[in-house]
Amino acid sequence: MKILIVGGGMGGTILANNLARRLASELRSGKARITLLSASERHMYQPGLLYLAVGRMTPDELYRDQASLLEHDIEFHVDPVEEFRLDNNEVRTKSGKVHGYDILAIATGSRPAPEEIPGLAENAEQFYTEESAIKMFRRLQAFQGGRIVIAMGVPHKCPMAPLEIIFMLHDYFKDRGMLDKVKLHYTYPIGRVHTLENVAKWAAPEMDRLGITYETLFNLKEVDGAKKVVRSEEGGETPYDLLITIPAHRGMEVIEKNGLGQRGWIPTHRHKLTMEGRNNVYVLGDTTNLPISKAGSTAHFEAETLGENIAAIVKLGAPVRDYDGKVFCFIEAGKDRATYASFDYQNPPQPKAPTRAVHWFKVAYNKLYWASARGLL
Amino acid sequence: MARRTVDARGSFCPGPLMELIAAMKMVAVGDELEVLSTDKGSASEIPEWLRKARHEHLGTEEKDGVWHVLVRKAR
Numbered sequence: 212m213k214i215l216i217v218g219g220g221m222g223g224t225i226l227a228n229n230l231a232r233r234l235a236s237e238l239r240s241g242k243a244r245i246t247l248l249s250a251s252e253r254h255m256y257q258p259g260l261l262y263l264a265v266g267r268m269t270p271d272e273l274y275r276d277q278a279s280l281l282e283h284d285i286e287f288h289v290d291p292v293e294e295f296r297l298d299n300n301e302v303r304t305k306s307g308k309v310h311g312y313d314i315l316a317i318a319t320g321s322r323p324a325p326e327e328i329p330g331l332a333e334n335a336e337q338f339y340t341e342e343s344a345i346k347m348f349r350r351l352q353a354f355q356g357g358r359i360v361i362a363m364g365v366p367h368k369c370p371m372a373p374l375e376i377i378f379m380l381h382d383y384f385k386d387r388g389m390l391d392k393v394k395l396h397y398t399y400p401i402g403r404v405h406t407l408e409n410v411a412k413w414a415a416p417e418m419d420r421l422g423i424t425y426e427t428l429f430n431l432k433e434v435d436g437a438k439k440v441v442r443s444e445e446g447g448e449t450p451y452d453l454l455i456t457i458p459a460h461r462g463m464e465v466i467e468k469n470g471l472g473q474r475g476w477i478p479t480h481r482h483k484l485t486m487e488g489r490n491n492v493y494v495l496g497d498t499t500n501l502p503i504s505k506a507g508s509t510a511h512f513e514a515e516t517l518g519e520n521i522a523a524i525v526k527l528g529a530p531v532r533d534y535d536g537k538v539f540c541f542i543e544a545g546k547d548r549a550t551y552a553s554f555d556y557q558n559p560p561q562p563k564a565p566t567r568a569v570h571w572f573k574v575a576y577n578k579l580y581w582a583s584a585r586g587l588l
Numbered sequence: 589m590a591r592r593t594v595d596a597r598g599s600f601c602p603g604p605l606m607e608l609i610a611a612m613k614m615v616a617v618g619d620e621l622e623v624l625s626t627d628k629g630s631a632s633e634i635p636e637w638l639r640k641a642r643h644e645h646l647g648t649e650e651k652d653g654v655w656h657v658l659v660r661k662a663r
Binding site for chain 1: 594595596597598599600601602603604605606607609610613614629633636637640641
């Protein structure tokens with residue numbers, strides 16, 4: 212049984228390691244084979260970018276060599292896929308090599324697309340790449356005061372990021388003794404400050420308490436860099452001295468070019484995680500079109516389900532369980548307090564008041580992540 | 589004119605309205621979208637956004653615990 216995993220981010224890496232452990236004897240005997248194809252020899256801990264942007268992590272802490280994270284029985288190549296030939300059960304890579312498969316898992320992830328909003332890429336800071344997060348940090352360090360506006364596109368990776376960055380910015384400027392010179396203004400696409408109603412019920416009074424102003428039903432339309440104003444699809448307009456964006460995301464270009472899904476999101480069965488119309492193609496992480504958070508946590512829980520199911524296909528001939536929509540997200544509420552939201556398709560989250568203990572657990576997880584990627588946690 | 593379904597049943601985060609806003613980018617002016625939601629809040633939240641964003645609300649119907657909100661992209 213040839214299992215091919217495309218994408219070496221959180222989903223692809225956890226899936227590969229989970230499967231390698233479950234199929235250890237089959238890999239040794241040659242009954243099964245796992246190949247992982249990635250675009251990069253390095254693996255990035257993407258949630259660390261938030262901390263990088265406010266000077267609480269450094270770039271070297273975000274990376275490990277991808278090969279060092281993988282079980283030794285996994286065949287790993289830095290050779291991204293350029294062509295999916297699903298009718299022939301094979302892919303062609305950038306180097307021209309063709310890999311056949313019995314089971315394919317696609318976990319190519321997503322990318323920020325600030326260029327879709329006129330004026331946004333040129334005039335806003337963001338923290339979704341190492342380069343942009345460092346640039347934002349330097350901009351914050353040089354900031355002497357004024358109005359900071361947070362504005363975002365939909366969908367975006369990590370739905371907690373808007374709240375986390377506004378609260379972390381508050382504490383960042385508090386520590387610099389600049390709160391009297393900085394006005395923080397938060398905008399959000401729907402009619403409350405966060406899409407999770409229970410989270411919004413906690414976050415809005417928290418913003419009131421901290422003097423953070425907010426404006427809802429605000430979807431980015433355009434940025435006028437000369438006048439320093441940002442305008443919304445709903446007719447709103449707000450001035451800024453420093454604009455920070457959580458950009459709308461798209462799936463990867465290779466998915467769009469191969470016609471696997473509009474805007475790079477592959478139509479996926481919500482429980483089986485199969486690509487629609489394909490029984491031997493699985494999709495996980497940001498790449499799916501499922502109505503759940505584009506977040507590492509989602510990829511993690513999907514990878515665990517798929518690891519169990521694909522191993523069961525090898526051993527028993529059929530998958531054994533459904534993905535239940537499980538997501539668990541930490542929510543940093545500043546520099547030293549955090550809470551979390553845990554939910555699935557059936558059960559909404561019931562977040563608690565932020566505590567120092569949850570924050571320190573998140574700080575610990577920032578290190579434990581590498582055990583998570585190895586499929587150990 | 590085409591019609592597309594936005595299956596947001598069981599979606600707490602990002603939620604049905606966010607799913608609709610994202611789906612709006614994938615259809616042409618004049619196309620219809622049918623949002624499926626298991627959150628009764630969608631029955632008021634989605635029309636509120638449609639009014640503000642100047643799109644059309646064609647109707648809402650509840651069947652067996654699922655709200656079907658029909659929308660037309662107007663601009």
